Amino acid sequence: MTKFLPPYEKQEYLEQALFLYLRYSKFLDDDYAQRGMPVFEYFNQLITSLSPFFWVITEDDEVSGFVYLDNLIGDGERLHSAELTTCFKKKFWGDYTKRCARLFLNFCFERFGFYKIKALVYPENSRVITLLKDSGFRKEALLKNETLRNNSLQDIEVYSVFNTRKAEK
Secondary structure, eight states: EEEOGGGGGGGGHHHHHHHHHHHHHHHHHTTTTTTOOOHHHHHHHHHHHHSSSSEEEEEEEEEEEEEEEEEEEEESEEEEEEEEEEEOOOTTTTTHHHHHHHHHHHHIIHHHHHHHHEEEETTTTTHHHHHHHTTTEEEEEEEEEEEEEEEEEEEEEEEEOOHHHHTTT
């Protein structure tokens, strides 16, 4: 059974999430992310700063991935939008990630009342772009030379999905 849990619920959750981050950080971060910090310290700070909007995704007590929301727009009473970042173990790629995306989006729209969730993706990350499109996201923008990655200028694509139930109200 798929669950979204706080990463500090079990020590092994945190360790498995860190391992995933180490494996896939080149797809998640730009050159400015860690700012010279040790990786474990950076990842711990990331989780702490995003709490309660950082979750490990578990399947039968195994961490299959992690997901977090940042750059939230709204206030203490109402959240309007957020940026989504997610990462999965390779063995869970495919139909499982599509199912998790639907579950997580429903969770965010129902529990937090978001109107919009967006994802910023490097254009060459076709696997994530396909997952986003399959989950109802549409490309909104191409940000040319938005950041540096591996000391080179890097474009970023912005994909968004809207809470259609909220839009109908």
